[in-house]
Amino acid sequence: xxxxxxxxxxxxxxxxxxxxxxxxxxxxxxxxxxxxxxxxxxxxxxxxxxxxxxxxxxxxxxxxxxxxxxxxxxxxxxxxxxxxxxxxxxxxxxxxxxxxxxxxxxxxxxxxxxxxxxxxxxxxxxxxxxxxxxxxxxxxxxxxxxxxxxxxxxxxxxxxxxxxxxxxxxxxxxxxxxxxxxxxxxxxxxxxxxxxxxxxxxxxxxxxxxxxxxxxxxxxxxxxxxxxxxxxxxxxxxxxxxxxxxxxxxxxxxxxxxxxxxxxxxxxxxxxxxxxxxxxxxxxxxxxxxxxxxxxxxxxxxxxxxxxxxxxxxxxxxxxxxxxxxxxxxxxxxxxxxxxxxxxxxxxxxxxxxxxxxxxxxxxxxxxxxxxxxxxxxxxxxxxxxxxxxxxxxxxxxxxxxxxxxxxxxxxxxxxxxxxxxxxxxxxxxxxxxxxxxxxxxxxxxxxxxxxxxxxxxxxxxxxxxxxxxx
Ligand code: SAH
Numbered sequence: 001x002x003x004x005x006x007x008x009x010x011x012x013x014x015x016x017x018x019x020x021x022x023x024x025x026x027x028x029x030x031x032x033x034x035x036x037x038x039x040x041x042x043x044x045x046x047x048x049x050x051x052x053x054x055x056x057x058x059x060x061x062x063x064x065x066x067x068x069x070x071x072x073x074x075x076x077x078x079x080x081x082x083x084x085x086x087x088x089x090x091x092x093x094x095x096x097x098x099x100x101x102x103x104x105x106x107x108x109x110x111x112x113x114x115x116x117x118x119x120x121x122x123x124x125x126x127x128x129x130x131x132x133x134x135x136x137x138x139x140x141x142x143x144x145x146x147x148x149x150x151x152x153x154x155x156x157x158x159x160x161x162x163x164x165x166x167x168x169x170x171x172x173x174x175x176x177x178x179x180x181x182x183x184x185x186x187x188x189x190x191x192x193x194x195x196x197x198x199x200x201x202x203x204x205x206x207x208x209x210x211x212x213x214x215x216x217x218x219x220x221x222x223x224x225x226x227x228x229x230x231x232x233x234x235x236x237x238x239x240x241x242x243x244x245x246x247x248x249x250x251x252x253x254x255x256x257x258x259x260x261x262x263x264x265x266x267x268x269x270x271x272x273x274x275x276x277x278x279x280x281x282x283x284x285x286x287x288x289x290x291x292x293x294x295x296x297x298x299x300x301x302x303x304x305x306x307x308x309x310x311x312x313x314x315x316x317x318x319x320x321x322x323x324x325x326x327x328x329x330x331x332x333x334x335x336x337x338x339x340x341x342x343x344x345x346x347x348x349x350x351x352x353x354x355x356x357x358x359x360x361x362x363x364x365x366x367x368x369x370x371x372x373x374x375x376x377x378x379x380x381x382x383x384x385x386x387x388x389x390x391x392x393x394x395x396x397x398x399x400x401x402x403x404x405x406x407x408x409x410x411x412x413x414x415x416x417x418x419x420x421x422x423x424x425x426x427x428x429x430x431x432x433x434x435x436x437x438x439x440x441x442x443x444x445x446x447x448x449x450x451x452x453x454x455x456x457x458x459x460x461x462x463x464x465x466x467x468x469x470x471x
Contacts, residue, residue: 001027001047006057011038014093018081018459020056029054033075035085036093037063065089070127071164078152080165080457087126091453094461095120098429098451106433108446118450121307126456129301131283133170134267135161135201137178137188145181145188147174147201155191155265165457169240169250170203173214176236177201180229189219194263197223202258202267202294206283207302210246211253212237213281215294217260217268226257226275253277258294268295285309288336289364296357297330301454308425308452308462309337312398315423315448315466318342322395325417327377327410332358332370334398334425339370342396347372348380377401378410385413398423405431408438415442422467427454432463439467 001007001024011020011034020034022042031042033056042054059066069075069083082090099117102108123129138157140146146159161178162171181188181198189196200217214233216226233252241249255276260269272279272294280293286306292298299305312334316324318341326335329347331354339345339362347370349355358372373380385392397419399406405428406414414422422444426432436446448466455461 001025001044001052003044003047005044005047006041007044007054008060009040009042009054011036011040011063014459016459026050027052031056033084035063035066036089037065073149073158073160073163076151077149077158077160077163078154079149079163080455082459083164083457087122087456090126090456091120091122094453094459095451097461098432098449098463101429101433102436102446102449104433105430106436106440106446108436108440112446116446116448118448120451120453120461121304121311122453123304123456126453127164128167129303129456130163130165130167131205131207131302132298132300133163133166133174133203135174135203137181137198137201139188139190139196145178147178166203167205169205169212169237172236172240173203173212173233174201176232177214177216177229180232184225184228186223186225194219199260200267204281204292204294204298205250206281206292208284209282210248210250211281211283212250213254213256213292213294214252215254215256215258215272217258219261221259221261222273223257226255230255230276253281254279256294270295285333286337288333288361290331290333290361291357291364293357295353297351297354299333299454304452304454305333308454308464309334311450311452311464312423312425313338313341315421315464316341316396316398317421318396323393324396324398325381325394325419326398326400327381327406327414328400328402329358329372330354330400332361332372334400335370335372336361336365336367338396338398339367343369345370348375348377350374350376378407378413381410381413381417385416390416393417394419396421396423398425399435400425401431403428403431405435411435411438411442415439415444418469420469422465424465424467426463426465427460429461429463432465436465436467443470444468445470 009022011022013021020031028051039061041058043057046053135147137147148160187196189199202215204213257273259271324342324345326347329349335345335347444467447468452462
């Protein structure tokens with residue numbers, strides 16, 4: 001196959017980045033913009049020996065799962081890549097992905113999986129679910145300040161602020177910042193030269209409290225003029241309140257500067273300077289309160305987080321007497337969610353600031369049966385186990401690792417602690433399946449699992465798994 005060649009292909013599957021997959025002439029084609037069930041004319045972009053990257057040139061017969069994307073930037077923006085597929089088809093695809101991984105990588109027979117899988121938990125309204133946005137700022141071809149989203153696989157900024165995954169208020173806040181920058185002659189950062197002032201605008205909105213945070217990431221030590229933004233931002237919020245008539249009014253609680261003078265892809269620097277209000281907002285997951293600063297890790301989809309942790313709580317089967325370990329605890333979200341139903345919860349997390357936040361959040365909620373430790377879970381648990389001379393036990397162990405899953409040495413220690421139940425929350429079905437296989441080989445059995453859609457319109461899927469010790 002040659003570059004730019006046009007081929008007709010039926011799309012039989014979806015890939016990891018939301019691209020359609022089809023076969024032609026013995027080659028596997030990864031077709032950007034295609035949906036499973038489509039027949040398309042694809043233009044070959046990059047031919048390789050056994051596969052080729054391509055994009056849709058023309059849709060010959062659309063899939064019955066194909067829908068009109070809600071966002072005008074779809075296809076150009078690198079943010080979400082499944083908006084051209086109906087939500088019910090997205091959910092089915094995600095549930096299938098988890099099941100396939102557990103079968104192929106986890107080695108579990110289909111019949112058993114059918115018996116222990118619970119229905120994927122989707123959203124009623126799969127849009128405007130994010131509580132956090134980070135808009136890169138730059139200078140457009142017209143010389144004006146632009147802010148928006150990075151294009152697919154690049155750092156070119158697409159100007160446009162209304163992302164359908166964000167609350168509309170977030171778009172208005174960033175538009176307001178752009179306008180004020182123009183008025184005051186504040187420059188945008190240029191990634192190539194390392195010059196210019198404003199790099200990113202970050203917004204966070206408390207879904208329960210309606211507290212609003214705006215943070216400007218700047219390439220300077222300070223920016224006195226930032227205080228002038230307050231009246232403009234407040235006007236925008238007040239107008240939004242009038243239009244939406246929600247019972248609880250949105251309020252600007254925090255305007256901060258984040259200092260990032262490094263020439264790097266990392267968005268945030270370490271230093272926060274308060275400009276107006278506090279350096280944090282407060283929000284809730286269920287009835288647990290959290291303090292969120294621009295630097296805090298906090299789940300971005302609060303509506304689904306409650307459902308995800310609700311499942312984890314259900315699978316933990318707590319009666320109030322249990323000792324629980326929550327490994328990879330972040331700011332203690334799961335730990336604090338479980339603490340009320342357990343005797344004691346211990347959280348472990350590698351980022352020291354997150355553990356500071358976890359302790360603060362425990363205090364904030366009057367929770368006194370939760371302890372938190374800084375360290376790599378694999379090292380810290382192995383040390384604790386050794387110190388206890390092999391006596392360390394827990395009824396329930398909760399795992400919520402990043403994409404690469406758990407180190408095998410951690411799984412060894414977990415098994416040695418002989419928990420009755422292991423609750424594994426995962427953002428990557430492949431590494432989850434690998435780790436489930438380990439547990440199944442070492443005295444545990446997969447009892448139940450539930451996929452949860454935390455990120456509608458994207459290919460990501462979370463899964464909660466319940467593993468039970470064989471008696
Ligand atoms: N359970 C938390 C966070 C899960 S994200 C929540 O729901 O909010 C995974 C977390 O694991 C991150 O906070 C990351 O910093 C942490 N982490 C990564 N590698 C780790 C390791 N080796 N040991 C402990 N924590 C680790």
